[in-house]
Amino acid sequence: MSMKATIRQVDSVMVVDVSGRITLGEGCTQLRELIRDQLSKGNKNILLNLADVTYIDSSGIGELVSAYTAVSNQGGQLKLLNLTKKVHDLLQITKLYTVFDIHDDEAKAIASFQKA
Amino acid sequence: MISEPSVVEVTLESDLKNLEVAEEIVRRVAGTAGFGEESEHQIEMAVHESMINAIWHGNKNDASKRVWLRFEIYKDRLEIHIRDQGGGFDLAGVPDPCSGDNLLKVSGRGIFLIRTFMDEFHVKHLPGSGTEVTLVKRIDPAHQSK
Numbered sequence: 001m002s003m004k005a006t007i008r009q010v011d012s013v014m015v016v017d018v019s020g021r022i023t024l025g026e027g028c029t030q031l032r033e034l035i036r037d038q039l040s041k042g043n044k045n046i047l048l049n050l051a052d053v054t055y056i057d058s059s060g061i062g063e064l065v066s067a068y069t070a071v072s073n074q075g076g077q078l079k080l081l082n083l084t085k086k087v088h089d090l091l092q093i094t095k096l097y098t099v100f101d102i103h104d105d106e107a108k109a110i111a112s113f114q115k116a
Numbered sequence: 117m118i119s120e121p122s123v124v125e126v127t128l129e130s131d132l133k134n135l136e137v138a139e140e141i142v143r144r145v146a147g148t149a150g151f152g153e154e155s156e157h158q159i160e161m162a163v164h165e166s167m168i169n170a171i172w173h174g175n176k177n178d179a180s181k182r183v184w185l186r187f188e189i190y191k192d193r194l195e196i197h198i199r200d201q202g203g204g205f206d207l208a209g210v211p212d213p214c215s216g217d218n219l220l221k222v223s224g225r226g227i228f229l230i231r232t233f234m235d236e237f238h239v240k241h242l243p244g245s246g247t248e249v250t251l252v253k254r255i256d257p258a259h260q261s262k
Binding site: 023024025057058059061062063065066068069086090093094095096099 | 132135157161164165168172213214219220221222223224225226228229232
């Protein structure tokens with residue numbers, strides 16, 4: 001199953017519901033293009049909902065880091081929502097858990113952008 | 117007397133599309149070996165990352181080349197051998213992706229994950245024929261309960 005993403009706007013935040021595999025190749029490319037597209041439209045507050053991500057590999061983790069850096073460099077914020085246990089564990093193992101702002105409640109995640 | 121392992125061997129075209137094929141085989145082999153869900157996922161990820169190294173870095177994404185996988189199930193461990201037709205790499209030259217300067221780098225976490233998830237990880241250069249990595253996961257009650 002490849003990666004799928006749907007985008008919805010909640011207040012000033014673009015919520016991206018990601019499902020499937022974020023792995024080397026198609027999944028990573030899709031995510032990269034999606035972030036680039038949002039930034040080009042001036043959408044700098046991005047919340048990645050990873051609840052339905054079934055598989056992520058080291059390249060997928062790298063793509064999350066790349067997205068985080070790209071958004072931060074544009075003066076925006078990229079946050080993560082609803083990590084599965086597998087993604088949660090991988091971010092802890094790679095010491096990235098403290099780099100990302102991670103939420104498990106969408107409303108609170110949206111509110112955290114407004115406070116920033 | 118050393119008992120013979122149960123062996124599963126497969127040869128795959130060097131194509132990223134075969135990652136999911138390899139993962140399916142890993143799940144079946146790991147299940148047969150008696151690993152629990154968490155260990156099974158760790159082995160699956162380690163093989164996935166090794167396959168990427170073999171296809172992408174070793175065989176340079178050349179679909180005319182091959183990747184060989186050999187699974188050996190012993191009573192106390194699962195040994196996985198993955199061989200490509202590339203020139204190999206130096207483990208000592210792989211930086212720590214968790215150190216401050218490397219934390220926000222986009223790449224460089226594959227070998228780290230393999231080492232984290234497996235009990236042993238070896239790389240052997242086969243002059244003129246490629247590179248073989250060996251992954252070992254021991255089978256013990258702790259693994260089987262996860």
